[in-house]
Structures are given as structure tokens and as C-alpha cells.
Amino acid sequence: MKLDKKSNFSEWYNTVIREAEIVDDRYNVKGFVVHRPWGMRILKTIYRIYEEALEEHGHEPVLFPTVIPEENLRREEEHVEYFKAEVFWITHGADRLLPRRLALRPTSETAFYYMYSYWIRSYRDLPFKAYQSCSVFRYETKATKPLLRGREFLWIEAHDVFSTSEDAYRQVREDMEIAREVIYGKLAIPFMFFQRPQWDKFRGAEYTFAADCLMPDGRFNQIASTHYLGQRFAKAFEIKFLDRDGAWKYPYQTCYGPGIWRILAALISIHGDDHGLILPFDVAPIQVVIVPIPSKDVSYDELIKYCKVVEDRLRSGGVRVRLDSDPDVTPGAKFYFWEFRGVPLRAEVGSMELKTRSVTLCRRDTFERVRIELELLLDAVEDLSRRIFDNLRSKAERELESRIVEALSIEEVGESISKGLIVKAPFCSVDYDGEPCGEKLKEAYSAEVRGIRIDVEEEPPDGAKCIVCGRPAKHYVYIGRSY
Amino acid sequence: MKLDKKSNFSEWYNTVIREAEIVDDRYNVKGFVVHRPWGMRILKTIYRIYEEALEEHGHEPVLFPTVIPEENLRREEEHVEYFKAEVFWITHGADRLLPRRLALRPTSETAFYYMYSYWIRSYRDLPFKAYQSCSVFRYETKATKPLLRGREFLWIEAHDVFSTSEDAYRQVREDMEIAREVIYGKLAIPFMFFQRPQWDKFRGAEYTFAADCLMPDGRFNQIASTHYLGQRFAKAFEIKFLDRDGAWKYPYQTCYGPGIWRILAALISIHGDDHGLILPFDVAPIQVVIVPIPSKDVSYDELIKYCKVVEDRLRSGGVRVRLDSDPDVTPGAKFYFWEFRGVPLRAEVGSMELKTRSVTLCRRDTFERVRIELELLLDAVEDLSRRIFDNLRSKAERELESRIVEALSIEEVGESISKGLIVKAPFCSVDYDGEPCGEKLKEAYSAEVRGIRIDVEEEPPDGAKCIVCGRPAKHYVYIGRSY
Numbered sequence: 001m002k003l004d005k006k007s008n009f010s011e012w013y014n015t016v017i018r019e020a021e022i023v024d025d026r027y028n029v030k031g032f033v034v035h036r037p038w039g040m041r042i043l044k045t046i047y048r049i050y051e052e053a054l055e056e057h058g059h060e061p062v063l064f065p066t067v068i069p070e071e072n073l074r075r076e077e078e079h080v081e082y083f084k085a086e087v088f089w090i091t092h093g094a095d096r097l098l099p100r101r102l103a104l105r106p107t108s109e110t111a112f113y114y115m116y117s118y119w120i121r122s123y124r125d126l127p128f129k130a131y132q133s134c135s136v137f138r139y140e141t142k143a144t145k146p147l148l149r150g151r152e153f154l155w156i157e158a159h160d161v162f163s164t165s166e167d168a169y170r171q172v173r174e175d176m177e178i179a180r181e182v183i184y185g186k187l188a189i190p191f192m193f194f195q196r197p198q199w200d201k202f203r204g205a206e207y208t209f210a211a212d213c214l215m216p217d218g219r220f221n222q223i224a225s226t227h228y229l230g231q232r233f234a235k236a237f238e239i240k241f242l243d244r245d246g247a248w249k250y251p252y253q254t255c256y257g258p259g260i261w262r263i264l265a266a267l268i269s270i271h272g273d274d275h276g277l278i279l280p281f282d283v284a285p286i287q288v289v290i291v292p293i294p295s296k297d298v299s300y301d302e303l304i305k306y307c308k309v310v311e312d313r314l315r316s317g318g319v320r321v322r323l324d325s326d327p328d329v330t331p332g333a334k335f336y337f338w339e340f341r342g343v344p345l346r347a348e349v350g351s352m353e354l355k356t357r358s359v360t361l362c363r364r365d366t367f368e369r370v371r372i373e374l375e376l377l378l379d380a381v382e383d384l385s386r387r388i389f390d391n392l393r394s395k396a397e398r399e400l401e402s403r404i405v406e407a408l409s410i411e412e413v414g415e416s417i418s419k420g421l422i423v424k425a426p427f428c429s430v431d432y433d434g435e436p437c438g439e440k441l442k443e444a445y446s447a448e449v450r451g452i453r454i455d456v457e458e459e460p461p462d463g464a465k466c467i468v469c470g471r472p473a474k475h476y477v478y479i480g481r482s483y
Numbered sequence: 484m485k486l487d488k489k490s491n492f493s494e495w496y497n498t499v500i501r502e503a504e505i506v507d508d509r510y511n512v513k514g515f516v517v518h519r520p521w522g523m524r525i526l527k528t529i530y531r532i533y534e535e536a537l538e539e540h541g542h543e544p545v546l547f548p549t550v551i552p553e554e555n556l557r558r559e560e561e562h563v564e565y566f567k568a569e570v571f572w573i574t575h576g577a578d579r580l581l582p583r584r585l586a587l588r589p590t591s592e593t594a595f596y597y598m599y600s601y602w603i604r605s606y607r608d609l610p611f612k613a614y615q616s617c618s619v620f621r622y623e624t625k626a627t628k629p630l631l632r633g634r635e636f637l638w639i640e641a642h643d644v645f646s647t648s649e650d651a652y653r654q655v656r657e658d659m660e661i662a663r664e665v666i667y668g669k670l671a672i673p674f675m676f677f678q679r680p681q682w683d684k685f686r687g688a689e690y691t692f693a694a695d696c697l698m699p700d701g702r703f704n705q706i707a708s709t710h711y712l713g714q715r716f717a718k719a720f721e722i723k724f725l726d727r728d729g730a731w732k733y734p735y736q737t738c739y740g741p742g743i744w745r746i747l748a749a750l751i752s753i754h755g756d757d758h759g760l761i762l763p764f765d766v767a768p769i770q771v772v773i774v775p776i777p778s779k780d781v782s783y784d785e786l787i788k789y790c791k792v793v794e795d796r797l798r799s800g801g802v803r804v805r806l807d808s809d810p811d812v813t814p815g816a817k818f819y820f821w822e823f824r825g826v827p828l829r830a831e832v833g834s835m836e837l838k839t840r841s842v843t844l845c846r847r848d849t850f851e852r853v854r855i856e857l858e859l860l861l862d863a864v865e866d867l868s869r870r871i872f873d874n875l876r877s878k879a880e881r882e883l884e885s886r887i888v889e890a891l892s893i894e895e896v897g898e899s900i901s902k903g904l905i906v907k908a909p910f911c912s913v914d915y916d917g918e919p920c921g922e923k924l925k926e927a928y929s930a931e932v933r934g935i936r937i938d939v940e941e942e943p944p945d946g947a948k949c950i951v952c953g954r955p956a957k958h959y960v961y962i963g964r965s966y
Contacts, residue, residue, distance in 0.1 A: 019956050027594070027600055029552055029585060034598050037543035037613065060520035061527060065635055066549065066587075069512055089575040090587065093622030102512060104549075104573065104587075111510070115517050118509055130520065135549060152548055345735060364524060404864030 009217040013269060020277050020341050020353050022268065023146045031144040031151030038341055041285035043264055049186050049282065050156055050258055055315070059129040059158055064111045064137040066134075067102040072110035075236040078206035079109065084376075086138040088151075088474065104137035109204065109255060113237040118429075123163055125242050126251060127171075131158035133260075147265035158256040161234075163243065168228055168252035175226040175453065176254045178358055179211045185224060188393035189213050190400050191223060191264050192478065194451035197430040197438055203254075212450055212482075213266045214441045218411045218420030220450055220482035221269075223262045229253040229338050253452045262483075270399075271365075273391050277342025278364050280392055281385035288314055288361075288381060289338045290323045293331050293350035300327060302416055306354045306447040310347060310374065317378040339364060344388050347380060365391050404478075410444070410467050413479055417445045422480035428466035428474030437468035441479060450478045486757040488958075492700040492877030496752060497629075502739035503760050503824050504914050505751065506629045509712035514627040514634030517693075521824055524768035526635040526637065526747055530616055531668050532585050532765065533639055533741055536661050536732065542612040542641055547594045549617075551792040555593035558719040562592065562687035566579055591725075592687065592712075592738060595642045605725050606646050609734060610654075613961040614641035616743075618742075619839075622786055630748035631966045633705070641739040644954035651711055655692055658709035658739045659938065662694045665741075666706060669765045671876035672696050673883050676708060677934035680913040689713040695965075696749045703933055705966035706745045706956050711953035712736040745966075753882075754848075760825025761847050761874055771797055771864060772821045773806040773845075776814050776833035784808060789837045793830060793857065800861040800927065822847060827871050828864060846873050893927070893950050896962055900928045905963035907954030911949035924962060933961045 005012040017023055022039030035043060043237045051061065067090060073080045088104040091097060105111060112130070114275040120128055133156050143152050158175075162168045176193045183189045191213040201208035206226035234240070234250040243249050271278040281287055290310055307323050314321040322343075324334050331348075338346060348360040348369075359377055362369045365388050372380040407413045409423045416423050428434045430452055438449045452475045464473040488495040500506055505522030517757055518526060534544065546594045550573060550623045556563045561893040567586060569588040574580060595613070616639050627633050640659075645651045659676045666672045674696040685693035688710035695703040717723070717733040726732050754761040764770055773793055775786045790806050797804040805826075807817050814831075821829060829845040831852075842860055845852045848871050855863040889898045890908045899906050913935055935958045 024598060024601070026598070027548060028555070028597060029548060029550055032548035032550060034594075035546035037545055040544040040546055045544075060522055061523040061638075063518035063523055063526075065510060065512060065515035065517065067512055067515060072511070085577050085798070087577060088573050090571050091574045092572040092584075094570060096622075102571075103577075111517075114511060115507060115509070118507070139579075152550070154546075251565075340746070346709070346745065 005216060005272065005274055005277070009215070011267070012274075014278055016268060016272055016340075017146055022264075025146050026231055029151075033146050033150060038065055038285060039264070042267070042279070042283055043260060044282045045285070046187070046260055046263055048269075050178075050182050050260065051131070051133065053182050054156070054158060056129050057129075057174055057178055058127070059131045059160075061132065063132050063134070064105075064108050064115070064128045065071065066105055067113045068108070070101055070103060072114050072369075075110060076204045076233055082203035083107070086140070088137050088139050091240050106136055106138050107258055108132070108134075108136075108157055109233055110237075113233050113239060113253075116159075116161060117237050117239045120161055120239055120241055120251065122241055126161060126163045126241060127167060128161040128233055130160075131156055131256075145483070147261045147268075150261070153259075153261045155260050156258045160254045160256070161239070161251045162253070163241065163249070165230070165399050166228075166250045168275050171254045171256075172226050172228055175224070175254070176209070176211070179224045180260065183211065183213075183263060183266075183309060184393070186280070187263065187267055188280045188389055188396060189223070189263070189270055190397045191391065191453035192400075192450075192453055194478065195454050195478075196225075196451040197429065197434060197449050198299035198432050199435040199438060200448070200451070202227045202230060204229065204369075206232065209454065210451070213270065214403055214422065215266070215483065216399075218403060218422065218480065219421070220448075220480050221262055221266050222482065223266055224256070224258040226254060226256040233283065267483075270396050272342070276340030278392065279344055280389050281344050281388075284342065284344050285320065286322045286338075286341075286343050287320045287385070288322075288345045288347050289334075289343045290314075290321065290347045290349060291331050291334045291338075292323075292325060293348055293352045294327075298351040298354055302352075303349065303354060307349050310349060310359055310377070313374065314347075314381065317381070319381060321380075321476055332359060345384060361474070363388055401469065407467060407479075410441070413441065413447065414445045415446045415466065417480060422478055423447075424466045424476055424478055426460040426464035427475055427477040428469055429474050430473045430477065436468075437466060440468050446481055448481050450480065450482070462480070486759070488699060488755065488757055492752070495755075499751060499755055499759055500629055505747070508629050511677045512634075514623055516629050516633060516800065521768060525750070525762070526743060528744055528766045528768070529743055529750075530639070532842075533661075533665050533743065534614070534616065535585065536665050537614050537639070538643060539860070540609070540612075540661055541655055542643075543613045544615065545613045546617070547588075547591050547598075549588055551588050551591070551594045553584055553586060556586055556599050558593060559687045559716055565686035566590070569623070571620050571622050580950070583593070588617075589618075589619055589621050590740070591615070591619075591640055592716055593720075596716050596722060596736075598881075599642075599644060599761065600720050601722055602645055603722055605965055606727050607722060609644060609646045610650060611644040612641065613643075614639055614739075618685070628841055628966070630744045630751075633744070636742075636744045637826065638743050643739070644722070644734045644736045645736070646724065646732070647714070648735045651713075654688070654737045654739075655709050655711055657705070658737070659692070659694070662707045666696075666746060666749075667876070669763070670746065670750055671763045671872055671879060672753055673876065673880045675933075675936055676938035677961065678937050679708075679934040680917060680932050680960075681915050682918040682921060683931070683934070685710045687712065689714060689715065692937065693934070696753065697886055697905065698749070698752050698966065699882075701886060701905065701963065703931075703963050704745055704749050705742065705965065706749055707739070707741040707880045709739040712738060712843050720956075748966075750831050753879050755825070759823030761875065762825035762827055763872050764827050765872075765884050767825065767827050768803065768867070769805045769821075769824075769826050770803045770820065771805075771828045771830050771833060772817075772826045773804065774814050774817045774821075774831045775806075775808060777830055778834045781834040781837055784834065786834075786837060790832050793832060793842055793860070796828075796857065797859055800864070802861075828867060830913060845956070846871055865957065890950060891961075892918060893924070896924065896930065896950065897928045901964060902929045905961055906930075907959055907961055908950045909943040909947035910958055910960040911952050911954045912957050913960065917949075919923070920949060929964055930962050931965050933963065935960060
């Protein structure tokens with residue numbers, strides 16, 4: 001199997017997630033996949049890192065039922081209007097028709113907020129910040145793709161409640177910051193943070209914000225979104241608190257959805273190469289694999305004995321290490337196998353290493369090799385892990401920057417999109433009055449207006465015109481295709 | 484609210500899980516509960532400890548879909564016969580009838596083994612050991628009770644495949660060992676390990692084994708079960724492997740279900756007292772709570788400053804610590820609050836402690852207090868955490884032992900059961916020919932034959948007779964009521 005990420009990303013992606021045993025899409029229900037051990041270990045690590053970050057920022061873990069009664073969904077009008085086209089319904093228990101049908105949660109606002117009306121009573125209960133890690137279910141009619149679009153997919157959802165609108169907006173910024181700490185800071189994935197156009201917001205929200213990274217085929221991948229809900233759900237679910245001034249008030253809410261599946265899709269796609277996955281050190285299930293290189297001048301037992309010394313040394317330093325000592329597999333086959341799975345460092349141990357009490361380390365990202373004395377091994381691993389991280393991240397950043405082009409006419413948009421680029425352009429408005437212009441771009445090029453960046457400040461020059469309608473441009477927006 | 488665990492366990496239990504914010508049963512779907520932060524933190528820790536133990540014993544993490552198509556369930560006859568009376572069915576996506584209905588997993592044999600037929604091909608793939616942490620769904624018609632019987636509940640399921648029957652039976656023993664390491668070794672919960680009577684086995688298994696602990700009302704609580712499946716599912720799902728001898732063979736399987744919910748129920752019920760929860764150190768979300776004791780001869784700021792020194796010291800030693808510095812709440816109210824939540828150690832810091840650079844530690848289990856110099860604090864905490872653990876466990880063991888009585892007639896069984904005891908008695912057979920005797924006990928006393936112990940060796944004396952039918956007794960069995 002010859003991989004070619006650049007010229008056929010889709011085939012590359014499908015091959016890698018199958019062969020690296022990330023997910024298996026042969027389960028016999030459309031859009032539902034099985035997470036295999038290697039993928040599951042990475043997912044669990046991403047979950048752990050994200051949960052730790054959420055908890056450091058004051059969120060508590062909770063877990064709500066998988067089912068939501070229809071009456072809850074109906075409480076917020078826009079919300080049910082949108083999601084009812086995507087809901088799986090449970091109608092029977094054994095042979096009995098249930099008294100009322102239950103939705104498999106497509107998202108859990110209407111489960112959480114039903115309980116928040118019990119839990120939140122006083123300004124002393126606020127801010128209230130809780131999250132759950134779970135899967136959600138959507139009856140997708142579009143084509144499904146593992147880790148990008150499924151009928152069951154994995155995410156985290158955080159649901160926060162504040163006494164003031166300012167606090168809620170501050171949370172939106174904090175959500176962006178948490179995404180940066182985790183996705184950029186630990187997974188080496190650069191992203192842009194947008195305020196989405198009003199016509200593309202989460203149904204039930206007042207404003208939607210989202211992190212988009214860029215996949216190798218030039219399409220946006222939304223890896224997290226956060227929504228300013230204002231008081232809409234509070235009013236729908238009668239969540240009220242007694243404020244310091246003695247008055248009962250509706251609180252302000254936000255909800256935040258890091259897409260753990262989509263983050264994994266980005267991790268695989270952005271860092272991988274034609275040899276398979278490349279995993280940053282922090283999320284690699286195995287960080288260093290030790291491969292013994294047998295030769296005539298040393299016994300296999302002696303070699304393995306020394307390999308175990310190396311293994312112990314690494315493990316004692318907190319490194320997730322694996323000694324691949326199977327004598328029936330060639331070193332070459334082992335190299336191929338672990339490279340494909342993205343193990344960031346390989347430690348080769350042959351007769352030379354044994355004689356000199358050293359280890360040859362090979363970087364998965366550059367294939368650079370360096371021989372290190374055993375005594376300096378832990379330091380070298382730490383140093384190389386940082387270099388790999390920096391290299392992956394700066395490569396990804398260069399790639400992202402090189403894909404952004406500015407356009408000053410709608411024709412230029414089309415041209416750039418067809419080349420797999422994303423377009424920055426002056427645009428009339430991301431409020432509802434800009435929707436017709438957004439629709440035109442979608443019809444002409446299947447491209448979406450992803451919104452205004454709130455992670456950088458940028459304004460179109462005075463007198464700039466919307467590239468679609470020619471009215472004065474209020475903002476720069478970013479336009480491209482998406483997953 | 485006055486708690487009395489001894490005289491009214493059921494009320495004690497309901498009050499404790501509600502007031503300690505373990506779960507909330509006010510969600511508006513019967514049998515589905517919400518896990519609140521304090522309970523969720525404990526659950527997550529139990530999950531982590533159990534997952535680590537499973538992984539140390541060679542299991543890999545996976546995650547399967549929440550839904551199972553009906554055709555999979557139908558593959559194994561006994562299995563579907565039993566579970567079809569307990570399955571929730573998904574019939575619609577949006578307004579559309581699905582081409583075939585989907586079950587919410589009641590257990591995942593028929594999902595796992597469908598994929599195992601793809602994954603397992605050669606003796607080199609064996610043993611294959613995988614687990615998932617998830618919730619499962621059963622349309623219970625009996626009364627539900629949080630953490631003990633629910634329509635959605637949390638567990639782990641491990642599904643293992645071996646080339647020989649011996650290997651599979653060895654796994655049953657290992658499953659018992661893992662339960663011992665975690666449940667007895669980390670959570671201080673003693674249990675008995677049974678081979679269940681054939682009429683009470685998991686449907687689809689050849690033999691069922693299970694860990695039962697004893698709740699304070701004298702009822703058994705099954706906290707884990709493991710099943711020897713033989714080749715039944717392998718044949719139903721066409722799982723075959725090419726053995727060393729070149730022949731295609733059906734492998735032997737086991738499945739193992741630690742009931743994380745029920746383990747939490749046991750943890751709460753067995754260790755708790757009339758002041759609330761008592762948590763062993765390893766699973767306590769907060770292991771030490773620091774409570775400042777204000778007084779006239781010291782400023783609050785100074786006190787808090789020293790409390791922070793204590794906090795840092797504990798944190799640097801890896802202790803999960805919380806400083807409860809709220810000046811608007813009295814120390815007494817703080818004591819009550821954290822005692823109720825089961826925090827194993829309280830560090831009291833007043834003017835005396837400040838002056839002498841010391842801390843007064845109070846044990847949650849005995850309320851014993853001891854003043855310790857700051858320099859010795861970490862050692863003292865470690866020592867006390869072990870003493871608390873030992874005390875909880877030996878108390879629980881004494882309690883369990885004191886509840887077991889031997890009976891030599893069916894009347895004695897009835898008497899003992901009604902007193903909340905469990906009965907050890909000679910019994911004819913746990914094979915199908917003993918079922919009528921088991922039925923009689925159930926009808927007469929609502930008591931179940933829980934099976935033969937395999938964790939201890941015990942045989943009835945020569946000539947012993949079954950207490951029900953008077954035939955020669957093959958075994959000692961244990962009889963009691965259960966959750």
C-alpha cells in the first residue's frame with residue numbers, strides 16, 4: 001500500500017485510520033464505528049488533557065442520561081425546530097410502546113437545563129460550570145466519515161451559568177483560551193477562532209463562536225464551538241436565581257463543545273505523512289518503542305537484557321515505553337509497524353549500542369538518528385520530544401498561513417477555493433442581512449462564510465466593499481469548504 | 484435531618500446519595516439518573532483504578548457503538564430470548580421509520596463478537612483481551628434504585644478470546660483476582676466469589692461466576708460477574724482462528740462485567756455512617772480538607788496565609804487537598820459539610836497551630852484528632868490514610884463474617900434471612916437438577932441461592948443432606964436476599 005497524502009488525501013485518511021487501527025467502519029450500522037485500541041488510547045488521552053484543562057478552569061464533571069424526553073426538547077423553539085430533523089427516537093421497551101418517546105441526545109442543553117432549574121437558586125450558586133464527556137447521536141443524512149461526521153460521535157459538552165451577561169461573554173473568551181491550551185499547546189494543532197455568521201449559529205443560541213483548523217485538502221474542520229445563549233434557555237427552563245439585591249433573575253448561559261472526534265481527525269490528518277501517523281509526545285500511547293537489532297556478534301538474550309535496562313530507564317523517567325522483542329519479526333517490519341502508528345521516537349539497540357552502553361534514537365517526524373549514551377537518555381528523550389512538538393506545530397502553522405489568500409472579487413474566491421485555499425475577503429455583514437451573500441457563495445462554490453476572527457484583530461481598509469454585493473464591508477471574513 | 488443507617492438503611496441510603504450530591508433522581512425519565520459532581524469524581528476514580536488494573540492484566544481499551552442491530556442480538560438464541568424482554572428499541576430517525584430497529588445495548592457481546600470475526604484470524608491474535616467503559620440500558624420493570632438498579636447504568640465490560648478452554652478458565656480466576664486487587668485492595672470492600680447456579684447464569688454463557696458483597700440490610704449486591712462462554716458465541720458469530728497446526732478452530736471466550744455503579748453503591752453503603760459518607764483515601768475527590776478556625780488572637784489573613792502553606796505542602800506531596808477559606812461559613816458548618824461528603828482527613832488550623840507551625844488532623848472514620856508538626860505532616864497523612872483504610876476494611880470484614888450463619892434445615896434459613904443474615908447451607912446441586920430446590924427457597928423466603936464459593940475451599944461433611952430436598956449435598960451454598 002503506497003500512501004500519498006498530498007495527491008489523494010481522502011484515500012490517505014481512510015487507509016491510515018484503518019491500518020493504524022484507529023477506528024473500524026465495518027460495524028453493521030451505517031454511521032456507527034468501532035474505536036480500536038490504538039485509536040482509543042489516543043482518544044482517552046485527549047479526553048484526559050481536555051478534562052484537566054476544563055477542571056483547572058473551574059468546571060466540575062457530571063454525567064446526564066443518554067435519553068431526553070421529547071417534552072424537554074420542545075421547550076426551546078428554535079432548538080427543537082433544528083434538531084427534530086436529526087433525532088433518533090426510542091419508542092419501545094421490549095414489546096411495549098413507551099408512554100412517550102425518548103430522544104437519543106443530539107446535544108444535552110435540554111437535559112442539563114431541566115436539572116439546572118433544581119440546582120440553581122441563588123447568586124451563591126453562580127457561576128455554575130459543569131461538563132460531561134459522552135457520545136451524542138444525530139440522524140445524519142449526509143455521507144458519514146469516521147471521526148468527522150457520524151451518527152454517533154464523541155465530544156465533551158460544558159454548560160455554564162452566570163449572573164451577568166459580561167461573565168458569560170468572558171466565558172466565551174476563556175473557552176477559546178482552553179482550546180488554545182489544549183489543541184494548540186498540547187496537540188500542536190493551530191486554529192482560527194471565529195464568530196460565526198448569524199445564519200450559521202447553533203439553534204437556540206444568540207451568538208456562536210468556533211475554532212476551525214485546516215485539513216490537508218484545504219477544508220475547514222470545526223474542532224470546538226462555544227455558544228452565548230443569553231437568557232433564552234433560562235427562560236425556557238425557568239432557571240432563576242435570587243440575586244444579592246433580593247430579586248429573582250434569569251441567569252446568562254454559555255455552552256461549549258470540544259469535538260474530541262474531530263480533534264483526533266485533525267491530529268491524524270495534519271501531522272501524518274506518507275509513512276502513517278505522527279503523534280506528538282503527550283498523546284502518543286507509546287512514546288518510545290525499543291527495537292533490538294540482532295547481529296552475529298551478539299546473542300539475542302544479551303541484547304534483550306540490555307534492551308530491558310533501556311526500558312527500565314525510560315519507564316522510571318515516566319516515559320510510556322514498549323520493548324518490541326518478538327524474535328520472529330524483522331527490525332524492518334517493526335520499524336514500519338511503529339512508524340505507521342506514529343510512535344514519536346524509536347530506540348534502536350544493536351551490538352554497537354550494547355558495547356558502548358548507548359541507544360540510537362530515531363525521530364518519527366524527520367527520521368533523523370542520533371546515538372546517545374544511556375546516562376543521557378532521559379534528557380535526550382525530553383529534548384527530542386520538545387523538538388518534535390515544535391517541528392510539528394511550526395510545520396502546521398506554515399501550512400495554515402500558506403493556505404490563506406486574500407480576494408477582492410467573487411471570481412477570485414472561486415478560483416482560490418478550487419485550488420484548496422481559504423479566502424479572506426471583505427464582506428458586508430455576518431448579521432442576518434449578509435445571509436443572501438453567504439448563500440451566493442455557497443451556491444456558486446459550495447463555500448461557506450466561516451465568520452469574523454476574534455483571535456486576531458483585523459479590519460478591512462476604509463472604503464472596502466463586500467466582494468459579493470458591493471455594499472460597504474463591515475468585516476473581513478474567511479471563506480472555504482468545510483467538513 | 485437525622486440519619487440512622489442501622490435502623491433504616493433504605494432511608495439512610497436515599498438521603499446520603501442525594502445530600503452528598505452523588506446522583507439526582509429527579510430527572511424526568513423513570514430509571515435514568517443524573518450524576519452530580521461529587522459522585523462523578525468518585526465514579527471517575529473507580530473507573531480509572533479499574534481500567535488501570537485491566538490494562539495491567541493485558542486488556543486494551545476499545546469503544547463500541549451504543550446501538551446494536553436486532554440481527555446481531557438474534558445470533559445467540561438463549562441470549563436474545565432473555566434480553567429481548569429488557570431492550571429499548573430505536574425505531575425512527577427524525578420522522579422516518581428505520582429500515583430495521585436498533586437496540587440500545589443491554590450488554591455488548593453481540594456488538595463485540597460481530598467485529599471479533601473480522602479481527603481474529605490466527606493463533607497469533609490470541610489471547611485477545613479488550614474492554615470498554617460505558618453505560619448500558621435495560622427496560623427494567625422492577626422498582627429502580629439509584630446505583631443499584633436503573634434503566635441506564637454504568638459498568639465496564641471486558642471481552643476476552645482464547646485458543647483453549649484452559650486459558651479461558653484461567654481468565655475467570657484472573658478476573659476474580661482483578662476484582663480483589665481493586666474492590667478489596669483499593670476500595671476496602673470485602674466480597675465472596677461464587678460460581679452461580681446454572682439456572683441463574685448469564686444467558687448465553689456456559690458458567691457464570693460473580694463477586695457479591697453484603698449491604699448493611701443483609702442483602703447481596705453483585706458487584707462484578709464473569710462468564711465462561713465456551714465456544715457458543717464463537718459459533719454464533721463465526722469467529723475462527725487458524726491454529727499452529729494449520730486447522731481452523733473456534734476459540735473460547737469469557738466476558739467480565741465490573742458493575743461500577745454497584746461498586747459505588749457498596750462503597751457508600753458499607754463504609755458510611757450516620758454522619759454521611761466515609762471515603763477511602765484512594766477514591767476521595769478531596770483527601771484532606773483544610774478548615775481555618777478563626778479566633779480573637781489571630782487575624783484571618785494571617786491564618787489563611789498559614790493555611791496556604793499547609794495546602795502547598797500537601798499538594799506537593801501529591802495529596803488532593805482543598806482549603807475551605809470561605810469567611811462567611813462557620814467552622815462547624817464546614818465540618819458538617821465535608822464530613823457528610825466523606826473526606827477522610829480534616830486539617831484544622833487555628834491560632835495554636837499557627838503559633839506552633841503545626842496542624843490538627845481529624846480522622847473521618849473515628850473522629851480521632853492528633854496535632855502534627857508541619858514538617859511531619861506528609862508522613863502523618865500517609866500513615867493515617869493507611870490506618871483509615873485498614874480500619875474500614877477490617878470493620879467491613881467483621882460485619883460480613885458476623886452475618887454468615889450456617890443452617891441445617893429450611894426453617895432455619897427462613898429465620899436467619901428474616902433477621903438480615905445470609906445462610907451457608909448444604910445443598911443438593913447448583914446444576915439444573917437443583918433448580919426446584921432453589922425455586923422453593925425463593926418462593927418461601929424471597930431468598931436466592933447465590934452459588935458455590937470458589938474463593939475458599941469448603942465442602943459439607945460426609946453424609947450432609949440438602950436442606951431443601953434431603954438428597955445428598957454436593958456443596959455448601961450461600962442463600963440470601965439480593966439487590
